[in-house]
Amino acid sequence: MKVYKPDNLPDTLHLLSKLPGKKLLLAGGSDLNILIKQGKLSDEAIIFINHLPELHGVDICSTKLIIGATTTISEISGSAIIKEYCPYLSDSLIDFASPPIANFATLAGNIANSSPTADTVPLLLVLEAKLVLKSVTTTRIVPISEFYTGYKKTVLRDDEMIIAIEIPLNFACKYQPQYVKIGSRTALTIAKVALAFVKYEDNFRIAAGSLNEFPRRLYNVEEYLTIHPQNIDASELMDALKMDVTPISDFRSDKEYRLQVCFNYLQKFIESANTD
Amino acid sequence: MIKLKFTLNNLPRELIVPDNMRLLDLIRDELNLTGTKEGCSVGECGACTVLMNGKAVCSCMILACQVMDAELETIENAAQDKILKTLQDSFLKTGAVQCGFCTPGMIMSAKALLLENLQPSEDQIKTALEGNLCRCTGYVQIIEAVQLAAGIIHKDS
Ligand SMILES: Cc1cc2nc3c(=O)[nH]c(=O)nc-3n(C[C@H](O)[C@H](O)[C@H](O)COP(=O)(O)OP(=O)(O)OC[C@H]3O[C@@H](n4cnc5c(N)ncnc54)[C@H](O)[C@@H]3O)c2cc1C
Ligand code: FES
Ligand code: FES
Numbered sequence: 072m073k074v075y076k077p078d079n080l081p082d083t084l085h086l087l088s089k090l091p092g093k094k095l096l097l098a099g100g101s102d103l104n105i106l107i108k109q110g111k112l113s114d115e116a117i118i119f120i121n122h123l124p125e126l127h128g129v130d131i132c133s134t135k136l137i138i139g140a141t142t143t144i145s146e147i148s149g150s151a152i153i154k155e156y157c158p159y160l161s162d163s164l165i166d167f168a169s170p171p172i173a174n175f176a177t178l179a180g181n182i183a184n185s186s187p188t189a190d191t192v193p194l195l196l197v198l199e200a201k202l203v204l205k206s207v208t209t210t211r212i213v214p215i216s217e218f219y220t221g222y223k224k225t226v227l228r229d230d231e232m233i234i235a236i237e238i239p240l241n242f243a244c245k246y247q248p249q250y251v252k253i254g255s256r257t258a259l260t261i262a263k264v265a266l267a268f269v270k271y272e273d274n275f276r277i278a279a280g281s282l283n284e285f286p287r288r289l290y291n292v293e294e295y296l297t298i299h300p301q302n303i304d305a306s307e308l309m310d311a312l313k314m315d316v317t318p319i320s321d322f323r324s325d326k327e328y329r330l331q332v333c334f335n336y337l338q339k340f341i342e343s344a345n346t347d
Numbered sequence: 348m349i350k351l352k353f354t355l356n357n358l359p360r361e362l363i364v365p366d367n368m369r370l371l372d373l374i375r376d377e378l379n380l381t382g383t384k385e386g387c388s389v390g391e392c393g394a395c396t397v398l399m400n401g402k403a404v405c406s407c408m409i410l411a412c413q414v415m416d417a418e419l420e421t422i423e424n425a426a427q428d429k430i431l432k433t434l435q436d437s438f439l440k441t442g443a444v445q446c447g448f449c450t451p452g453m454i455m456s457a458k459a460l461l462l463e464n465l466q467p468s469e470d471q472i473k474t475a476l477e478g479n480l481c482r483c484t485g486y487v488q489i490i491e492a493v494q495l496a497a498g499i500i501h502k503d504s
Contacts, residue, residue, distance in 0.1 A: 072366060072367060074349060074412055097410075097413075100413060101408055104409065108369065108388070117366070119413070122415065168390075169393070169478025169479075170459070170474070170475060171396050171403040171404050171405045171479075172404075172408065174402040174403060175399075175404050258474075258477035258478070
């Protein structure tokens with residue numbers, strides 16, 4: 072393993088495109104350093120990015136919030152801009168890991184690590200956040216719903232990195248998505264189920280984590296609810312949910328539990344949205 | 348190998364360390380500061396907590412080369428730092444130390460909290476310490492200790 076510490080973003084992109092073999096960016100390192108410690112990395116080039124000021128911080132323009140790739144989870148939950156425009160995002164991050172992890176773990180690292188349980192992704196899915204992917208020669212903006220293609224697989228090319236996460240403001244400011252993370256305990260827990268939910272006008276955006284190979288929108292449930300705004304039939308709702316999720320049993324939980332808990336929270340969120 | 352520059356407990360340091368060395372090993376094995384403990388090694392127990400630029404971090408989860416130019420603080424700084432010293436005294440006064448293995452990490456997390464908030468509520472203390480596990484005390488005395496220290500420091504400030 073060889074470590075690189077580029078001075079700026081252009082040098083980082085240059086390293087990504089020119090270095091031979093496998094390259095890994097290291098932001099906080101809260102995922103990657105486990106692999107390093109376990110000796111699972113050998114020839115990989117490790118490129119540090121958490122010192123790059125141009126990737127750091129939360130910004131706002133007239134249409135969107137822009138979160139730089141090396142902004143930490145604690146910085147986002149404490150950001151005055153985030154608290155003003157998306158307080159629910161700030162609140163959702165309180166249960167992320169614990170302070171001594173969230174103080175250096177980054178949002179982009181959570182997204183790029185591509186865990187099915189990545190806590191930040193369900194809410195970003197309902198906000199229709201976009202990822203800015205950059206290489207030496209290209210910049211593309213990819214909706215987060217199109218970023219993952221399979222278990223731990225993404226559309227990110229070898230020479231690309233996430234430089235920012237963008238959240239469209241018109242939706243984020245107008246509606247208040249709800250988010251729940253269910254684990255074995257409140258602090259320092261890996262989600263068994265995570266659910267983000269928002270009703271807007273007569274439509275819904277709903278996304279779940281820990282129930283598929285990657286966090287995803289529940290389009291069948293959304294469609295069912297839009298077509299049946301009032302008389303929801305529990306078994307039809309469950310059928311729609313089953314089309315959207317493929318929970319598995321593992322040492323953390325079993326698939327029946329995950330499905331049922333997701334369903335219960337879905338009903339709870341629908342009820343509270345309909346009484347608002 | 349990578350050349351590192353940082354301050355540790357207010358003293359400037361320069362060292363050459365292996366690329367894959369953890370901050371915890373740098374502190375304990377290279378600098379012989381053994382107040383910082385290693386419990387779980389995977390970021391879950393908080394025994395290895397130190398302050399990096401005033402924020403609590405798990406030193407078992409950070410590579411030494413990530414701390415370039417940072418200000419680091421470990422429990423050994425209690426010898427000169429007023430907040431750490433007051434926390435240490437309060438931990439003793441309330442009986443918050445039993446085996447003592449979690450105590451250095453608890454005190455570092457508590458200092459990070461007090462740097463931001465000298466009048467923390469019980470819930471804020473619990474949140475600040477949620478990454479620090481204690482197998483002995485049941486936490487009640489630890490929370491009391493932080494409340495006691497916060498009160499003393501707030502009164503003096
Ligand atoms: C004790 C503990 C508790 C945790 N709790 C939670 C939790 O509650 N919820 C949760 O979701 N996760 C949790 N995690 C996992 C981890 O902390 C998060 O996934 C974190 O957000 C990763 O960010 P990082 O900056 O540390 O990533 P790193 O480890 O630096 O990187 C992770 C991956 O992303 C890639 N990467 C990083 N930045 C970029 C970029 N800009 N562009 C492209 N690729 C990039 C890296 O190459 C690597 O493959 C926990 C981890 C630990 C150790
Ligand atoms: S040893 Fe670092 S958190 Fe347990
Ligand atoms: S005093 Fe023994 S672990 Fe806390």
